[in-house]
Amino acid sequence: MSRRVKWFIAQRLGKFAALPTSSPQVKTEKIKARMRVKVMHPFYLIKRVFKYRKVSYRGLAKNTNRLYVLVGLTNLLRMKSCLSL
Numbered sequence: 001m002s003r004r005v006k007w008f009i010a011q012r013l014g015k016f017a018a019l020p021t022s023s024p025q026v027k028t029e030k031i032k033a034r035m036r037v038k039v040m041h042p043f044y045l046i047k048r049v050f051k052y053r054k055v056s057y058r059g060l061a062k063n064t065n066r067l068y069v070l071v072g073l074t075n076l077l078r079m080k081s082c083l084s085l
Contacts, residue, residue, distance in 0.1 A: 008032060045074045 010016075010032045011025075019026055046052050050070050054065045 010036070018020060042071070042074050042078070045068050049077070050074070 011029055016026075016029055019029075046067075050073065053069070054072055057063050057066065
């Protein structure tokens with residue numbers, strides 16, 4: 001069972017800096033960076049604003065419930081900042 005997997009991993013900074021600005025790889029790297037920021041920003045809010053660094057309850061159900069609440073609050077916080085523009 002052979003699968004061909006294409007990984008979309010960003011290049012290292014040294015290789016990216018060596019690329020000419022007119023290269024099509026520069027455009028793809030910028031798209032990857034944009035997607036990474038969109039995915040990582042909610043996790044930043046959960047960890048920094050709501051101080052969710054480690055689990056504090058015993059039992060998976062309590063921790064899962066807390067995480068769902070924090071994700072919901074993060075969505076509200078993000079929508080508040082979008083609406084106040």
